[in-house]
Every structure is written in structure tokens, then in C-alpha cells.
Amino acid sequence: MPTTTDVRANAEAHLRALVGSDDAALREDQWSAIEALAVERRRALVVQRTGWGKSAVYFVATLLLRDQGAGPTVIVSPLLALMRNQIAAAERAGIRAVTINSTNMEDWEPIQEAIRAGEVDVLLVSPERLNNPGFRDEVLPRLAATCGLLVVDEAHCISDWGHDFRPDYRRIRTLLHDLPEGIPVLATTATANARVTDDVAEQLGSAGTLGDVLVLRGTLDRESLRLGVVRLKTPEQRLAWLADHLAEQPGSGIVYCLTVAATQEVADYLRSRGHEVAAYSGQTEPTERQALEQDLVDGRVKALVATSALGMGFDATLGFVVNLGAPSSPVAYYQQVGRAGRGTSEATVVLLPAIEDRDIWAYFASLAFPREEQVRRTLEVLAEEGRTMSTATLETYVELNRNRLETMLKVLDVDGAVRRVRGGWESTGQPWVYDEERYRRVTEAREREQRAMLDYIATDECRMRFLREQLDDPETADCGRCDNCGGLAIAADVSAAAVEEAEARLARPGVVVEPRKMWPTALANLGVDLRGKIGEAAEEGRAVARLTDLGYGNALRELFATATPDGPVPVPLVRAVVEVLGDWRPPVDGIVVVESATHPVLTADLADGLSRYLKVPVVGRWAIVDPDVAPGQGAANSAQRIAAVGRRCDLQADVPDGSRILLVDDRVGTGWTLTLAARAIRNAGAAEVRPLVLATQS
Missing domain, CATH: 3.40.50.300 (P-loop containing nucleotide triphosphate hydrolases)
Incomplete structure (x- = not known):
């Protein structure tokens, strides 16, 4: 067996090839990490500042382990840009590195063949791949059985205390558990406080039987x-x-x-x-x-x-x-x-x-983990249906938008309550506990950070x-x-x-409002007979600005703030609307106004002012006919919103055949209110419908 001195000498030779310098030498803390991985076959967590040389640790450890006959290193890496940088660095040292991610699906099979043939030293995968059914069931077990080193880059993403928690990273715990005994693991990050460090180290340690996790934490000062x-x-x-x-x-x-x-x-x-x-x-x-x-x-x-x-x-x-x-x-x-x-x-x-x-x-804080009743509803639907359901289909039963629903399902998958399969999600029937206390503490931690x-x-x-x-x-x-x-x-x-x-x-108003072109899937689950391409769609519309814009966004955020009372359109925004019309110049024969429960004076004043300015009549309203449907109900996802708007509103207007209608609203969120109103106006005889709103939310 080679001595520790021999291994270190080999390690430094590999380092010199990696960095392209004949006088490069490992620092003691770098060597401690490499020794733990390549000699002691331990699990290690390295919390070191950017530029410290974390990638050098896992590339040098890879070369040492490959010299010993170990399998390829698997690196879980969160960003494509990071993967490209890592592959370029690996190739400089003669390391054969490949990646499996969402942009190179056509290369997956040849890459897997190369891995089986022993022609790959490093495989980089995105965390999202770990939860892909085919990858998880067919590729991951082979990787877990044959890899020589597992590296978790940006490991703070594992912890929901971290600033960039990602549910897909939680799947790594399963991968850790499935690793054969003696396979070393390295987790690295440059941004972890003590709580995140302890959380990640605990997850590394509890997943295996390799003894205590080596935690190397250095100064995070960036002297440059x-x-x-x-x-x-x-x-x-x-x-x-x-x-x-x-x-x-x-x-x-x-x-x-x-x-x-x-x-x-x-x-x-x-x-x-x-x-x-x-x-x-x-x-x-x-x-x-x-x-x-x-x-x-x-x-x-x-x-x-x-x-x-x-x-x-x-x-x-x-x-x-x-x-x-x-x-x-x-x-x-x-x-x-x-x-x-x-x-x-x-x-x-x-x-x-x-x-x-x-x-x-x-706004971003509002996208935190959903309320318990929303989670329970999702689990009930999957259990009652007893079949695989796509995220789009689940949207028709659960009032969450696509991203939040997908994120929640990933967490439930890792927790064992649901399982991702080809075609969607299915219930496992396993009990699940809503950890309200933990979510509350995470929320409080976020508020302290702000x-x-x-x-x-x-x-x-x-x-x-x-x-x-x-x-x-x-x-x-x-x-x-x-x-x-x-x-x-x-x-x-x-x-x-x-x-x-x-x-x-910033004073130049005008944002394009793109019309919706396709109905969401599975609307029949909500009793709505709409599918496929939207045949009676609106034309391209305009908004004064986005609520997030640097210019008019400030005035619009103030206008729509909860504490701001309803009232006529402020004069600066009147001027902005006029300027938008001057640039846009839409042909208009009449106006239909979207009735508002929260801003009735604002929307009525906007429509009346446009009628006087354009010298065309207000021909009707997209009226509230069921006030029991709350404003904004269902806005979390498209299917729920379409069903809610369809119950809440109906067209009350005298629309001349072949007319060109300006559809006026205070702001647009999901776009489905304007879509359904435009469809009704077109069906009532209009040739064209163009939306005009004060604000768009994104």
C-alpha cells in the first residue's frame, strides 16, 4: 500500500496538471479533505470561500481514486454554467468528464454506454435529473453501485435553512443511503452559516455508516x-x-x-x-x-x-x-x-x-411552502383518483400555480407521500406530517435575514x-x-x-400584453368544455407598465397598495395612457369595461375617460354576476382561474357586428379574465378585441 506521503506527492502532481503550474502545492486544509476522501474513504463537508479551490479537491481526489481502480465520480451540480466550467477544468487535467442534463437528452444513451465501458472519470448531473423517473429508476441505481466518489456541489441547497433551498437536492439523501459502504462523499459550499452547516453535516452523517463527517470550515473573507x-x-x-x-x-x-x-x-x-x-x-x-x-x-x-x-x-x-x-x-x-x-x-x-x-x-416570500389544507387536498386527490396524474391535471383540483405545485410535489416525493412516475405523480399511501413548526421557523429566519x-x-x-x-x-x-x-x-x-x-x-410607458393562445388541459374536470387552441382570442394589447418596472412601476404599486383608497385614475397615469395610445394607435369602435369589486371607481373612470378621448361609446361591461366568487379566486393556477372567472362574470353589452372593441381593465395577472371576456365579446359579434390595462403583474 502506498504511504500517505506517496499519496500526497501523487495528489500534488495531479494538482499541477490541473492548474497548469509546476510549482503548485496543496494547502493543508485541501490535503485534509483529499486525504479524508481518497485515503480514509470518509464523508466530508467543506465550507470555504469562493476561489479557495474546492473543485481542485474533488478533481484531485477523483484522479487518486481512479488510480486505485474506483468507479467514476458523480458530481451533482445545480447550474449548466457551472457544469460547463467544471468540464473545461477537468479536461485541462486529462479528466474525462461528461454531463447529463435537460439540454443534451440525445447524448444520454451514448454517455451511459461510455460509463459502463469505464471511459468516463466524472459525470456531472443536475439535481433535477435525480427526480426524473427514468433516470432515478434506471440510471441512478447503477451509478450508486459503481461510483467511486459522490460530490454535492453548492450543498447549502440541501438545507431549507439555506438561502437557495431546492427540493430536488433533497433526493440526494436517497442517493446517499443507497451508496455501498466505503464510497466517500464530499459536500461543498461557499455560503453556509452554522445552522446550514450543521444541517448538511447531519444529513451526510445520518445517511451512512462511515462514522463522523469531517467538517472543514475556513475563513470566508475574500481579500480581493x-x-x-x-x-x-x-x-x-x-x-x-x-x-x-x-x-x-x-x-x-x-x-x-x-x-x-x-x-x-x-x-x-x-x-x-x-x-x-x-x-x-x-x-x-x-x-x-x-x-x-x-x-x-x-x-x-x-x-x-x-x-x-x-x-x-x-x-x-x-x-x-x-x-x-x-x-x-x-x-x-x-x-x-x-x-x-x-x-x-x-x-x-x-x-x-x-x-x-x-x-x-x-412577493418571493409569498411563494413559500403551501398551507396545510392545500397539501392535504393534493394528497386526497391522488389517493381518491388512484391513478397517475400530471401536474396540469392536478392544477384543476388544487389552487396552486404550476411552479408551486411542482415544488410541493417534489418535497412530498422525497418525504415518501407521493412518487413521481412516467406521466406524472401517484400516491404512495404513506402517512405524511405537515411540519408547521419547521415552516414557521424557516419563515421567521427569512424575516430576520431581510x-x-x-x-x-x-x-x-x-x-x-x-x-x-x-x-x-x-x-x-x-x-x-x-x-x-x-x-x-x-x-x-x-x-x-x-x-x-x-x-x-422610465417615463416612456407601454408594455405589450400578449394574448393567451391555448386553453390549459383537463378543464373538463372542472366542468368547463374548453380545450386546445383558443379560437376567439384577443389581439395583442397594451399596459402602461409592469408593477415591477423601475419607472411607472412605483406609481402603479402605490395605486394598487391595500392602503390606497379607490378613486379616479391619477393624472400622471392619465397622461401615460394617452401616450400609450399615441404610440399604439389601435382602431376602436367601442369600449367594454371589466367590472371590478375592488376598484370600481378606478375602472369606470378609466373607461369613461377613454370614451371621451377616443370619441367612441362604452358599449357594455364584463359584469360581475356572482359576487360570491371572490376577486382573484383561483388565480394561483390557470384551470382554477378559468373556472372561477366563468362563474363570476358574464358579458352585458350591445356589441355591434364587425366592431373593433377596446377591452379595459385596471390590471392583468393571469390573463384569463381578459381571455374569457374577449372570447365572449368576439362571440357577441366583434371582429377584434384589444385589451388596455394600467398594469401587468409581470
Whole structure:
């Protein structure tokens, strides 16, 4: 048997090949992790800052274990961008790495053949694959039986205390349990406080019989980062700051926004000011994402204006990160700013917070785990039906939107109450307990994190120390590099020209309202005889703005706030509606107004004002005929909403044959109210129906 000294020498030889440097050497904490995996065959959790070299640990351990005849390493990795970076790094060291994910299904069978032939050293899989029925039942058992090392990257996602909990990661517990004795496991993360660390370590340890989990936790200080906050009062000033100061930032970087809409709006504005930037979000096509990531890595763009979809593990030498709006926790913020400062001695990190950030936090908080009665209803439906049911079919029985329902079902799957199979979900008949106390404590923890984020913005003490304390870093001292320590001076001035152009950009109203084109499936379960393509659809419509927009979004959020009394359309929004009509110029012969229980004065005033301005009559109402159906009922998913609107409303109008109707409402959420109203108006004789609303929710 080789001695520990021999193994370490081999490990450092592999490291030098990996990093391409003849004088590279392992640090003691890196060697401790590698030794635990490749020599002692233990389970380890490594909590170390971005850039510490976590990938070096599992790649070197892979090579050592393969030298010993072990099977391939399986890496569970959450993001395609991260997978691509990891594969590129592996290939530099002569490691044969492949990936199975949602974008390369045609390669799955050849990859599995290569694994069986021993031609693969590393297989990267997304956590979503672990819950795919075919992968789970056919591929996963073979991997569990033959793999030489299991790596769980971004392991904080396992814990619902983590800032980025993902239900699919919980499936890893099953994989851990199925591993043969003696297969080492490595979990890694750069963003875990003490509670998350303990939770992940407990899950690693309870899943096997390999003894105590080795936990290696180092300092989370990022010596290259210089943190600062610029507090400006208005969206126009914040956009102007970006326009004036983006070019001053070192190298290339990321401008983070809280919403998809903001990425487009900000990128358009910055391009108009001469900056080479592009928008990037979860809605960006996969091929375009990859091209944009490479443009950023190669410095062909100054910045990507991105949501957190460009997040964990993205590996590039970036000189700055600017956040236009604050994430909801210091830990999530630390994760994002960690994209900067890799491979460079200095990187600038600037936060531009806004009052409206809290509204966005509240929206995302509303998507937490569903209420017990909604969970119980889902379990009852599956048990009563006694068959496989798709998520779309379940939507007709449970008032949850597609994403929340899917997420809930994944949790129930891991808990053993349901099982994902080909074609959907089925009940297991196993008892299930709603852990209300845990969900309450998680909610309270999220609220504390939001308060801490506000404290970070306001603090006059060291910003890096503040973030490290939030992560329970055992070593905390003032960094000497941030704006409060005196190591970073950030100009807060903005030019009049940039503010003026930002005001003009944000004051330009008008958002396209796309018509619904297809009815959801299984509406017959709710007694609704609609299916397939919508034959009497509306034309393309317009809204003044999105509620999340930087410009008119502020005025609209205030208008629709619970504390704002019903009343006529405010004058600034009247002007905006007129401007939208001037740009749009829809042909109109008459107006139908959507009756509102919550804003009757607002919608009536909007319709009457449009009638006077366009000199066309209001020909009727999409009227409330069953007030027992509450406003917004069923809005959580399409099928439930269609059934609710169909019971609640009916057309009361005299629609001239062949007329062109403007359908007026205060705001659009799911779009089904406008869809059903437009269908009724078309069936009453209209040739065209064009919706016009003040606000759209997304």
C-alpha cells in the first residue's frame, strides 16, 4: 500500500496538471479533505470561500481514486454554467468528464454506454435529473453501485435553512443511503452559516455508516473584494449612476437586478448610453446563455445585466459586481458578490438599494411552502383518483400555480407521500406530517435575514465583517478595504444628462400584453368544455407598465397598495395612457369595461375617460354576476382561474357586428379574465378585441 506521503506527492502532481503550474502545492486544509476522501474513504463537508479551490479537491481526489481502480465520480451540480466550467477544468487535467442534463437528452444513451465501458472519470448531473423517473429508476441505481466518489456541489441547497433551498437536492439523501459502504462523499459550499452547516453535516452523517463527517470550515473573507453602498433616492438616479460610472469599474462584471423585466429595461438603457452590455435571466435561451457567458469571460461585453440565474459557481475573472436592488439576505448577497474577485487582486462591489426592494422580497416570500389544507387536498386527490396524474391535471383540483405545485410535489416525493412516475405523480399511501413548526421557523429566519440586509445597507461599520458574521465565520476582523473602512471611495454623483435620459427612458410607458393562445388541459374536470387552441382570442394589447418596472412601476404599486383608497385614475397615469395610445394607435369602435369589486371607481373612470378621448361609446361591461366568487379566486393556477372567472362574470353589452372593441381593465395577472371576456365579446359579434390595462403583474 502506498504511504500517505506517496499519496500526497501523487495528489500534488495531479494538482499541477490541473492548474497548469509546476510549482503548485496543496494547502493543508485541501490535503485534509483529499486525504479524508481518497485515503480514509470518509464523508466530508467543506465550507470555504469562493476561489479557495474546492473543485481542485474533488478533481484531485477523483484522479487518486481512479488510480486505485474506483468507479467514476458523480458530481451533482445545480447550474449548466457551472457544469460547463467544471468540464473545461477537468479536461485541462486529462479528466474525462461528461454531463447529463435537460439540454443534451440525445447524448444520454451514448454517455451511459461510455460509463459502463469505464471511459468516463466524472459525470456531472443536475439535481433535477435525480427526480426524473427514468433516470432515478434506471440510471441512478447503477451509478450508486459503481461510483467511486459522490460530490454535492453548492450543498447549502440541501438545507431549507439555506438561502437557495431546492427540493430536488433533497433526493440526494436517497442517493446517499443507497451508496455501498466505503464510497466517500464530499459536500461543498461557499455560503453556509452554522445552522446550514450543521444541517448538511447531519444529513451526510445520518445517511451512512462511515462514522463522523469531517467538517472543514475556513475563513470566508475574500481579500480581493472592496465593498460599498451608494444610496440614491430615485430609480432615475440609480440608472444614471450606472451610466456615469460603469466604465470606471475594473474589467468586466455583472450588474444584478431582482427581476427579469429589470434586466431588459436596464440593459436597453445602458446600451443607449454607449455601454456594451446584454441582458441575462432564466428566460434566456440556453444557447444564448452560453454565448453570453463566454462573451463575459472573454471581455467582449462590459457587463451582463442579470438575475441570480447567473449565480452559483460561475467561474470567470470579473472585476466588479453591481447590485441594482438588494437581495433579501446578506448570505444571498455574499453569494452574488462572490462572482467577482477570482483571479484578480482587487474587485469592486457596489450595492444600489431601493425602497421597492422590500415589495419584491414580499412577493418571493409569498411563494413559500403551501398551507396545510392545500397539501392535504393534493394528497386526497391522488389517493381518491388512484391513478397517475400530471401536474396540469392536478392544477384543476388544487389552487396552486404550476411552479408551486411542482415544488410541493417534489418535497412530498422525497418525504415518501407521493412518487413521481412516467406521466406524472401517484400516491404512495404513506402517512405524511405537515411540519408547521419547521415552516414557521424557516419563515421567521427569512424575516430576520431581510432585517439584516437592511442593517447591512445602513451600517457604518466594516461591511465584509458584517457579511462574515452573518455567515458565522469564526474569524472576523475589519477588512480595511470597504467604503466604511476607508479602503474604497465610491463617487455618488450623477450627471444631469444621465438623469434626464433615465427619466425619459422610465417615463416612456407601454408594455405589450400578449394574448393567451391555448386553453390549459383537463378543464373538463372542472366542468368547463374548453380545450386546445383558443379560437376567439384577443389581439395583442397594451399596459402602461409592469408593477415591477423601475419607472411607472412605483406609481402603479402605490395605486394598487391595500392602503390606497379607490378613486379616479391619477393624472400622471392619465397622461401615460394617452401616450400609450399615441404610440399604439389601435382602431376602436367601442369600449367594454371589466367590472371590478375592488376598484370600481378606478375602472369606470378609466373607461369613461377613454370614451371621451377616443370619441367612441362604452358599449357594455364584463359584469360581475356572482359576487360570491371572490376577486382573484383561483388565480394561483390557470384551470382554477378559468373556472372561477366563468362563474363570476358574464358579458352585458350591445356589441355591434364587425366592431373593433377596446377591452379595459385596471390590471392583468393571469390573463384569463381578459381571455374569457374577449372570447365572449368576439362571440357577441366583434371582429377584434384589444385589451388596455394600467398594469401587468409581470
